Amino acid sequence: MKKITPLKRSKHLVVLSRDHHQGLLVVWKLRQGLANHVAADTLLAFLRHEFRHHLEPHFQIEENQLFGALPADDALKLTAEAQHSQLRHLAREAGKIPEGGENIQENGYKLAEAFAMLLDDHIRFEERILFPHLEKMLTESQLEAIGAQLESEHALTQEVPWQQPFWLRK
Numbered sequence: 001m002k003k004i005t006p007l008k009r010s011k012h013l014v015v016l017s018r019d020h021h022q023g024l025l026v027v028w029k030l031r032q033g034l035a036n037h038v039a040a041d042t043l044l045a046f047l048r049h050e051f052r053h054h055l056e057p058h059f060q061i062e063e064n065q066l067f068g069a070l071p072a073d074d075a076l077k078l079t080a081e082a083q084h085s086q087l088r089h090l091a092r093e094a095g096k097i098p099e100g101g102e103n104i105q106e107n108g109y110k111l112a113e114a115f116a117m118l119l120d121d122h123i124r125f126e127e128r129i130l131f132p133h134l135e136k137m138l139t140e141s142q143l144e145a146i147g148a149q150l151e152s153e154h155a156l157t158q159e160v161p162w163q164q165p166f167w168l169r170k
Helices: 014-035 040-071 074-097 106-139 140-156
Strands: none
Touching: 014 040, 014 074, 014 106, 014 140, 040 074, 040 106, 074 106
16 A cells, blocks of 8 residues: 655645645535535535635635735646636535525535535645645745735634534434
8 A cells, every 4th residue: 555645835834734624624524415415505505604704715815825926827826716716606606506496406416516526626736736836936935924924814714613513424
């Protein structure tokens, strides 16, 4: 069996990697809900909650503090921004599916599945490709300044936990 070694991350970007771990938990919870046939209303409400309280603030911090350090035409930065845009679109779509509406199970499940897949791919892209790229492109002093800004902005975000653990087996 091949041993998987953890990725070494600049200490200045660790706060974002911790957020990414939380994002992967969102993916896992959505997938558990889908596997357990949890009502689509519940899954979509969870998706909207997590997006509003955790993912969107994280995206804004990345876009405002991190991406600006790269050239405007940097291909990896543009990929990350496009993925943020796609995730925002899916979160808006989750708000358009009426609770209890016709075909909510089918449409809600498809949307939750698409969101989970894209969020998973996005986080893995940032951790495995974008962050190492940033660490090569930026100087230690640039990373240090960004890290201080990230810590400062991150400290302003509030934890808003979801109260209904639908992902637990009954």
